[in-house]
Amino acid sequence: MGDVPELFEMVSRKVQQNHRELLELLIDSFKEGGSGSLEAKIKEILRNIEEE
Amino acid sequence: MHIQSLEISGFRGINRSLRFGTDGKSLLLVGENGVGKTSILQGIEWGLLGEVAFLEGDEFKREDALVNLFNENGVAGVKIAIKDEKGASLEMVRERKRLSRTKGRSSIVLNVDGEGYKAKSAEAKLVELLEFSPEEYSTTIHLHQEVIRELVEGGEKARSRAINKILGIDLLSDFGEIVTKQLHSASVVNRSLRAIQKIVEHLSVERKTINDTKVAEERALESTRARLVEKGVNVEKLDQAISSLFSETKQVMDETAKELAIDKLVPRISSLEILIEGADKIEEGLDEIKDVKRELSSVAHKLVSGTQNEIVELDLLKKQHTSYLSQLTELKLKDKAEIDNQMKTVGSELTELDEKLAGLRSKESRLKDLKDDVNRVLNRINESSKEVCSIVENYGDEDAIEQKQRMLIEQENNLKQDLDRLGVYNNLLNLARTYIEATRENICPVCDRPIEYKSILSSIQKKISEKLIKHMEELRQRQQKVKEDKGKLMEALKELKRLKESLEGYKVKLDEAKKQFYEITGFELVEPILSSIESQIGELGKNIEENEQRIEEFNARLNQLKRAQSIIENLALVEKKISDALGVSGSSTELSEALLKNIKSEREELKKLRLIYERVEKLDEKINLLEDIATLFRRSASLNGLNKSLKEIDQKLLIQQEKLQKLHELIDALTDIRDAINSVKMEALEEILSTIRDDLNAIYSRLLGHPFFIQLQLIPEEERGTHIYRIKAQSKDEAYTTYVRTRFSQTQRNLVAISLFLAMAKRSPARLVILDDPSQSLDLEHKKALVEVLHALMEDIQVIVATQDEVFAGQMLKSISSEKLRAYKLSRWSEGGPVLEEIH
Numbered sequence: 001m002g003d004v005p006e007l008f009e010m011v012s013r014k015v016q017q018n019h020r021e022l023l024e025l026l027i028d029s030f031k032e033g034g035s036g037s038l039e040a041k042i043k044e045i046l047r048n049i050e051e052e
Numbered sequence: 053m054h055i056q057s058l059e060i061s062g063f064r065g066i067n068r069s070l071r072f073g074t075d076g077k078s079l080l081l082v083g084e085n086g087v088g089k090t091s092i093l094q095g096i097e098w099g100l101l102g103e104v105a106f107l108e109g110d111e112f113k114r115e116d117a118l119v120n121l122f123n124e125n126g127v128a129g130v131k132i133a134i135k136d137e138k139g140a141s142l143e144m145v146r147e148r149k150r151l152s153r154t155k156g157r158s159s160i161v162l163n164v165d166g167e168g169y170k171a172k173s174a175e176a177k178l179v180e181l182l183e184f185s186p187e188e189y190s191t192t193i194h195l196h197q198e199v200i201r202e203l204v205e206g207g208e209k210a211r212s213r214a215i216n217k218i219l220g221i222d223l224l225s226d227f228g229e230i231v232t233k234q235l236h237s238a239s240v241v242n243r244s245l246r247a248i249q250k251i252v253e254h255l256s257v258e259r260k261t262i263n264d265t266k267v268a269e270e271r272a273l274e275s276t277r278a279r280l281v282e283k284g285v286n287v288e289k290l291d292q293a294i295s296s297l298f299s300e301t302k303q304v305m306d307e308t309a310k311e312l313a314i315d316k317l318v319p320r321i322s323s324l325e326i327l328i329e330g331a332d333k334i335e336e337g338l339d340e341i342k343d344v345k346r347e348l349s350s351v352a353h354k355l356v357s358g359t360q361n362e363i364v365e366l367d368l369l370k371k372q373h374t375s376y377l378s379q380l381t382e383l384k385l386k387d388k389a390e391i392d393n394q395m396k397t398v399g400s401e402l403t404e405l406d407e408k409l410a411g412l413r414s415k416e417s418r419l420k421d422l423k424d425d426v427n428r429v430l431n432r433i434n435e436s437s438k439e440v441c442s443i444v445e446n447y448g449d450e451d452a453i454e455q456k457q458r459m460l461i462e463q464e465n466n467l468k469q470d471l472d473r474l475g476v477y478n479n480l481l482n483l484a485r486t487y488i489e490a491t492r493e494n495i496c497p498v499c500d501r502p503i504e505y506k507s508i509l510s511s512i513q514k515k516i517s518e519k520l521i522k523h524m525e526e527l528r529q530r531q532q533k534v535k536e537d538k539g540k541l542m543e544a545l546k547e548l549k550r551l552k553e554s555l556e557g558y559k560v561k562l563d564e565a566k567k568q569f570y571e572i573t574g575f576e577l578v579e580p581i582l583s584s585i586e587s588q589i590g591e592l593g594k595n596i597e598e599n600e601q602r603i604e605e606f607n608a609r610l611n612q613l614k615r616a617q618s619i620i621e622n623l624a625l626v627e628k629k630i631s632d633a634l635g636v637s638g639s640s641t642e643l644s645e646a647l648l649k650n651i652k653s654e655r656e657e658l659k660k661l662r663l664i665y666e667r668v669e670k671l672d673e674k675i676n677l678l679e680d681i682a683t684l685f686r687r688s689a690s691l692n693g694l695n696k697s698l699k700e701i702d703q704k705l706l707i708q709q710e711k712l713q714k715l716h717e718l719i720d721a722l723t724d725i726r727d728a729i730n731s732v733k734m735e736a737l738e739e740i741l742s743t744i745r746d747d748l749n750a751i752y753s754r755l756l757g758h759p760f761f762i763q764l765q766l767i768p769e770e771e772r773g774t775h776i777y778r779i780k781a782q783s784k785d786e787a788y789t790t791y792v793r794t795r796f797s798q799t800q801r802n803l804v805a806i807s808l809f810l811a812m813a814k815r816s817p818a819r820l821v822i823l824d825d826p827s828q829s830l831d832l833e834h835k836k837a838l839v840e841v842l843h844a845l846m847e848d849i850q851v852i853v854a855t856q857d858e859v860f861a862g863q864m865l866k867s868i869s870s871e872k873l874r875a876y877k878l879s880r881w882s883e884g885g886p887v888l889e890e891i892h
Contacts, residue, residue, distance in 0.1 A: 005185075007224045007732055014728035019721040026725070030227050038230045042722075046244050049714045052707070 053182065053818050054850045055079075058096065059131040062123035065091035067885035069129075074874050076135060078842075078851040080892065082861040083878030088886040089854035090197075092878075093824055096852070097194055099130035099146050101186045102158055102175065106198045112154035119150040122883040126150035128158075137819065141165055142181060144174070184818050191218045192816035195809045195823050200802060211793075212776040215766065218812050219740050221733055228729035234722050241722070245715045252708045259701045266694040273687040276680050283677055290681055291328050298326045301341060301674045308348050308668055312355065320344060326678070331685035338678055345671050352665040359658040366651045369630050373644060376623040385616040395613045402606045409599040415572050416592040422572070423585045426565045430582070433558045436551045443551075447544045454545070460538045467531045474524050481516055730770070737768050747811035754844075755837045757781075757803045761790055764804060779804060799829045810841065813849070821845065822852045827860035835860045839867050846872045865892050 008027050015023050022045075029041035054076035061069035065088035072079060072092075081089045094104045098118065107117060119128040127149055134142040141164070148158035162174035169177045179185075190196065202214035216222035234241045277287055285293045302324055309317040321344055326337030380386055447453050562581075569577040573588050623640070630643045634650055637643075749763050757764075761781035768777055779792040781804075792804050806826055813821045823842075827835050839860070842851050846868065855861050865875060875892030 007221065007736055008227075010732040010735070011224070011725070011728045014731055015721075015724050019724045022718075022721045023725050023728075026231070027227070030223070030230075035226055035230050038227065039233075042230075042234055043240060045718060046240060046715075049711050049718070050244060050248070052711060052714075 053134055053136050053820050055096070055820070055852070056133040056135055057131075058092075058099075058133075059129075060092060060095040061127075061129050062120045062125065063091060063095045063098065063128040063130060064088075064118060064120060065881070065885065066095065067120045067122050067883060070885065070888050072874070072876060072888075074850075076850065077871075078846045078868070078873045079853070080861060080864055080873055080875035081852075081854040081878060082858065082875065082891070083854075083856060083886065085856050087856075087878045087881045089856070089878060090824055093194065093822055093852065093854050095130045096132065096822065097189065098128075098158075099132045099144065100178070100182060101189055102146065102160070103155075103186060105186070105190050105194075106196060107154050114153065116151045116156070117154045118148060120885070123150075136181065137817075140181070142178075144178065182818070184816070188220055188816065188818075191220050191222075192809075192812045193818050193820050193822055195806070195813075195821070195826065197824050197828075199809070200805045200826075200828075208776045208778075211779070215777045215779075215808070218808055219737065220812075221736055221740075224729060224733055224736075228726060228733060231722050231726045231729065235719065235726060241715065241719060245712070245719070248708055248711050248715065252705065252712060255701055255705050255708060259698065259705065262694055262697050262701065266691065266698065269687055269691050269694060273684065273691065276684050276687065280677065280680050280684065283673075285677060285681070287684075290684070294326060294328050294334065294678060294681055297674045297678050298324075298337075298341075301345075301671055301678075304667060304671055305344055305348060308352070308664060311664060312348070312351055314348070314351055317344060317347060331682045331689060334678065334682040334685065338675065338682060341678070342675060345668065345675060348668045348671075349665070352661065352668050356658065356661045356665050359654060359661055363651060363654045363658060366633065366647060366654065369626055369633065370644070370647050370651065372626045373623070373630065373640070373647070376619050376626060377640060379619050380616065380623070383612065383616045383619075385613075388617070388620055391613050391616050391620075395610065395617075398606050398610050398613065402603060402610065405599055405603045405606065409596060409603065412592055412596045412599060416589060416596065418568075418572055419585060419589045419592065422565055422568055423582065423589065426562070426581055426585065429558050429561045429565070433555060436554050436558070440548065440551045440555075443544050443548050447541060450545065450548060453541050453548075457538065457541050457545075460534050460541070464531065464534045464538070467527050467534065471524065471527050471531070474520055474527070477516070478520060481520075734768070741766055741768075744808075744811040744815060747814050748807055751810050751841055752804065752807040754841050755803045755807060756834060757807065758796060758800050761788070761795070764792070764807065765789075766808070799831065799834060802829055803834065806838070810845065814845070819849045820852070821849055824854050825856060826853065827855060827857045830860070832859065835863055836867075839863045843868050843872075 012020055012023055012027075026038055026041060030038040033040075055074055056076055057074065058072045059069060060066045065086075070092070081092060083089050098104050104118070119126055127147055129145065129147045131143070131145045134144075136142065143163045145161045146158050147160075148156065160171065160174045160178070162169040162177055164177060164181065184193065190199070199214050199217065202210045213222060213225075216225045233239055236242065280287050280293075287293075302321060305321045305324075306318065309315075309321055324337070324340060324344065326341070327333040385391055448456070565581075566577045569575070569585065569588075575588070577584055627640060627643055630647055631637050634643075634646050636646050638646070745765075748766075752764050753762055758781060760783055762784050763782040763786075765780045765782065766777055767780055770776075780789055781792050781796070782789050792801060796804065806823075810821070827838060830838065835857070842853065842864070845851055853864070861875070864873065870892055873892060875890070877889045877891045878886040879889070880887045
């Protein structure tokens, strides 16, 4: 049975260690506001990179 | 988990409080469309989760669709009492006051085995006890009509979203899709990557351009330095070199200006200065130096050119003077008066000769015309004589012709008389005939016998007419012949007379010609006339030729005299020019000597000026060295600037490359996350699908889905980064497979959706299933089958069904005892809500 937190936990275990922080950040955004929030978070990360 | 009781008020379609006591049994809600059944099911969902699925969108943000519109307190409330599998008792009350939008907070009070919880702690405790998330509620507990519709009617994407929801992987899928979307070439991430790559590319090109300029500048600098070294400049002590070059230049300029007497330049040269404070200052001083040098050069050049021109002009005068003198010597004519006298004599001789020649030519012309006239007259006399001979030969002379004419007139008269006589005969004959015709009935006056007039008439006519007519015809022919002969004789006579007259005229003309000949030549014209005239023309021709030759000789002499005259005039002009140019006067010899002396002196001056001009031009070498030194300064400054620009660009490149690296890291991380999501999703799917496959086919076969395709398969596929599901069905022997959507009816597709949901629900630990109008489009047999399936589920799962289908409801009430099922009927909806009646 697909338990959502468990599925995300499984994803977290599968990604490389150095990508987990980003994954958690994205999952938090997604949980907070769904797809729109996730896209906004990615755009924010991009903006941060571009504005550095 | 079993709901023991449910109480709802002020929620969506429910206003007055409604209470359902189930005691943990399953629940059936029956009622017509719009009476409030779905509101009750949504009330359970809102009570347990604090939210209701599918109430989304802009319109739900504009008004509160949860609190009943007519509730006088403006408060929605749901009270649910639950007993879980472990025997714990739970009672919760959720309330909410009317807001401006559907989404919003509600207050909750929770009591678990006598222990109370409020607000956040109540929410947290509720989640802990219920053991399902809102997503699981939608996929395994509450089968919404919207989900069935998407499964049945939606395209692959809508269907796959619904299945994802049922299978509980919809959030992971949505998450994965967003991540995958970021990796597409048109995504913001890739767009950003490309933009930065473009900036890096642009900066690299700019860097290369600056670096190329720098390398070129370094080479040029080195070349300038080498050139200066080659010219003996100490590049290590450029200040000294500038000072030395400048003072040398200034000195040469000063000397030259004085030598050439250019007074206005002298103060300007003395005020020249050069500041050794970088390229700009040196160049400023150099501009002034170059300007002065240009002026000096221009003046020197003008002087050289002027002197050169003067020498050329004097040389030319010398050449012309010598030439005219030698020509006059050759002609042996030096005296102008003698030349004028000779020209006068030759001129009068020529006039006389011209007049004589004109007279001779006039005579010759007249004789030629006379010859032509005489020739023409003689020809005509000859022609006319021949014509006269011909007429005489044919008709005789004039007397003979006149005699023949008289004879012919006589003949003509005789013939006329004969014809007149015959005419009289003919008239008589006609009279006789007329008479006979008029008196044909009568007796002959001669013999008193009846006249046979016809035969007489015929006989007379035949005898007389034939002879008469023949004779008349002959006479007429003869008359015609006489007439013609007479005409010819008249013509001949006329022509003969005309020719005689012409011959007389020609004779007169010949006499006149003889007179003219005498007038022209003074000689009598003797026979043969034409030869005499021609002989005279020949004589005249010879005279004319002799005259022309003499005229030619005189003309040649005249030309010679004119030429001598012209040379004397030109010589005078040249000598005047020499006098003007040198300011002297004298004889030709004196002028020639003065000219030679002057030319020599000018040549010496020219030599001197050329030396000055070369010295000025040589200043360019020094000026060029000064310019090279300024260039050296300028290039050094430029190199410094280029090095600074390169550093700045390198700094910018570093920043952009760091950004690129971070973007690549982000893309790598997103790729890793996407792959992990896909992997987890596939693993979860495999597990879920394998575990529900048996339940799915058991429920599907009991629901009598399809007569031939009796097994179901849910096959996940990946299409352009998105997982979609193909629902396939197999025949019993597995020999035939089909897509459910292609061959199944709507009812059969509904049954597939219900089977899938119930198979999932069976695996849910909640042990609660809520179905909203599940019998839509089912026939009686299917409804019975669904009741059987639900009845079987009720063994350990609480089933809550809302339906407007009375047949289906009746079948449930008939098949399921009140031990397992409690039923209520909702009816007569008003602003106060529906009326509730317990029926089972």
